[in-house]
Amino acid sequence: MTAPESTLHGVFAALDALQAPGPRCVMFMAASRGEGVSTLARIFGEQCAWRARRAALLVDLDLLRNSQCQSFIDSGVAVAESADGRLAGASFVKAVQANGVDAPMEARRLRIARVGDQRLYVTHFDTQGLKVDVRLQISNAADYWRAARAGADYTVVDAPALSRSRAGLGVAPHMDGVVLVVSGAAGSAAATLGLKAELERRGAHVLGLVYAHADRGVTLLERFFQRRAA
Amino acid sequence: MSPKGSARVAHVNALDLLAMLWRERRTAALAGLVILALGAALVVMTPRSFEARTRLLVRMGQEYVFQPRVGAVGAGAMPRIEAIINAELRLLESPEVARRTIARVGLKRLYPDIAGAGPIAQAAAEKAFARDFTAALTPDTPMISLRFAHKNRAIAGHTLDALVAEYLAYRRKILIDPSSNGYAEQARDFARRAEVSAAEIRALLAESSVADFDGAFRSATDLLARLDLDRAVAAAERRGLEARASALRKRVAAQSAEIELYADTDAEKSAGPSRRGPNPVRQALETELYQSEAGARAQAARETALGAQQFELAARVRTLQQIEPRYRDLARTHMILEDNARAFTARAEEASAFSALQAVETDNIRQLEPAQAPLPERSLRLEIMLLALAIFGAVAGALIRGLGRKSFPTPSSAARTLDAPVLGVALFRRAA
Numbered sequence: 001m002t003a004p005e006s007t008l009h010g011v012f013a014a015l016d017a018l019q020a021p022g023p024r025c026v027m028f029m030a031a032s033r034g035e036g037v038s039t040l041a042r043i044f045g046e047q048c049a050w051r052a053r054r055a056a057l058l059v060d061l062d063l064l065r066n067s068q069c070q071s072f073i074d075s076g077v078a079v080a081e082s083a084d085g086r087l088a089g090a091s092f093v094k095a096v097q098a099n100g101v102d103a104p105m106e107a108r109r110l111r112i113a114r115v116g117d118q119r120l121y122v123t124h125f126d127t128q129g130l131k132v133d134v135r136l137q138i139s140n141a142a143d144y145w146r147a148a149r150a151g152a153d154y155t156v157v158d159a160p161a162l163s164r165s166r167a168g169l170g171v172a173p174h175m176d177g178v179v180l181v182v183s184g185a186a187g188s189a190a191a192t193l194g195l196k197a198e199l200e201r202r203g204a205h206v207l208g209l210v211y212a213h214a215d216r217g218v219t220l221l222e223r224f225f226q227r228r229a230a
Numbered sequence: 231m232s233p234k235g236s237a238r239v240a241h242v243n244a245l246d247l248l249a250m251l252w253r254e255r256r257t258a259a260l261a262g263l264v265i266l267a268l269g270a271a272l273v274v275m276t277p278r279s280f281e282a283r284t285r286l287l288v289r290m291g292q293e294y295v296f297q298p299r300v301g302a303v304g305a306g307a308m309p310r311i312e313a314i315i316n317a318e319l320r321l322l323e324s325p326e327v328a329r330r331t332i333a334r335v336g337l338k339r340l341y342p343d344i345a346g347a348g349p350i351a352q353a354a355a356e357k358a359f360a361r362d363f364t365a366a367l368t369p370d371t372p373m374i375s376l377r378f379a380h381k382n383r384a385i386a387g388h389t390l391d392a393l394v395a396e397y398l399a400y401r402r403k404i405l406i407d408p409s410s411n412g413y414a415e416q417a418r419d420f421a422r423r424a425e426v427s428a429a430e431i432r433a434l435l436a437e438s439s440v441a442d443f444d445g446a447f448r449s450a451t452d453l454l455a456r457l458d459l460d461r462a463v464a465a466a467e468r469r470g471l472e473a474r475a476s477a478l479r480k481r482v483a484a485q486s487a488e489i490e491l492y493a494d495t496d497a498e499k500s501a502g503p504s505r506r507g508p509n510p511v512r513q514a515l516e517t518e519l520y521q522s523e524a525g526a527r528a529q530a531a532r533e534t535a536l537g538a539q540q541f542e543l544a545a546r547v548r549t550l551q552q553i554e555p556r557y558r559d560l561a562r563t564h565m566i567l568e569d570n571a572r573a574f575t576a577r578a579e580e581a582s583a584f585s586a587l588q589a590v591e592t593d594n595i596r597q598l599e600p601a602q603a604p605l606p607e608r609s610l611r612l613e614i615m616l617l618a619l620a621i622f623g624a625v626a627g628a629l630i631r632g633l634g635r636k637s638f639p640t641p642s643s644a645a646r647t648l649d650a651p652v653l654g655v656a657l658f659r660r661a662a
Contacts, residue, residue, distance in 0.1 A: 008653065036656060208653040
């Protein structure tokens, strides 16, 4: 478990700078695993909840692990009894049979729960009793996200790393912006360039990047040089 | 490189390199420590050797002053001190000096490892000696600095001292002794040749039964001249006497043998027939004639004797004249040889006295101090070099690793590469 020590003012600033006013959907995504996307998305979700007049929604695209919900529980935050996670009858998850035909899925599987007494809601997905021949798929449809904007001021999507799943790529075009999470980990440069190119090819708007796992020495050094240059 | 290709690589600037160094500080430290450890191991494992040092002061010496063997032209000319120092350097580096030094110190003691190498041991030892020994000029001073390195400090010093001693002995042999030997030899040679030419002269004279050529020749020619004169005088006298005898003979013939004797008195005149008697005038003339004739005969006999003598002497003079050129030649050569023998004997005496002096005081080469190997100083040069190498290795290692990561060393490098703004920087820390 890691604890961040940073602010994400820049992300809000970038969202605020977008032309059309209104509710915002933003996705955090990285090229490789371990960059800290989930942690950043959770922090950002909480910050959004503070700023939101109505509510903030934290969407976990990692259906099998439900790490967002679990981490709130693990950190001792009470998560309320979950309700049906579909918004206006739309879901971002669909079940597909082996032959490619959509399969019916029980309504109870996609759930939504309030985090403590915050105006933050987090999704989780119940995989219990799922048939073996049914495959879960993230929908490319826009209706869920339209509904989310109607109900929440901020929708924060925690997408799995591209190296694990391409789920985020389908959702990205429906977002107001995508935040790339990068770090100094080996090989991250080429992978992130690839991710950015892929996102832009699909019409997603890349807001900018968050540099995770930053070294304090490096940060101070950079700040010093930037001040000198200014 | 195509734009797309270049976009695949993180854009790195100086700040990124610094950041990389910081991020890879562990790698840097590891690389630096490994280099330091290897360097330290190398220093520890390198066999230690002690370098004995000494210096020679070279001054202008007698042996370099030009002393002509014959005559005195150019005497006193001397080479420049640099040339002398160079000559001494070559002498110091001579294999002969090395050989003698090795022999003096002992091969087993000096190079125990090489001593067992069998037939090539000597050559190998000389090679090793040449490697361990250095003789160098000291700039701007007439000095030669000598160094000899050896594992054993005492042997290093001892060997260098031995080398100096052998060198001094060797240079005495090379520079000084041969000349005095040469003089004496030359003197002996000249004397021998003079002796030979004297014997030849003696033999030549004995052949002609002459003890002293010049005396014999002079007396023979003198005598011949006097004989000529005597013979001419004798001939003149004989002719005079013969002429007188001839005149007397006529006068004798003109006188009758007997004449009437005269009476002193009348009585005697009247007494008988007149008395006849020998003519006294004729008798007197006859006596005179006989005397002249005898004198002429005596002169003729003398003349004959003188002529015989003259013939004999002329033959002798001819003989002497025949051998004269050969004699003169031999005599001249002999004289020159004798002169040279005398001169070289004097030189040899001088030179042997001189080298006797040189042998005790090789004044112009002085060893300034006994050879000694200083205890190794704590020179920091090696350590500083090692440290610099370690730092270089550390930086290089860190940069190689950092660049090899193909990642974003700083947020700004990510922003430049991705062409997207930095919205936030997260300092993740391990939670307790």
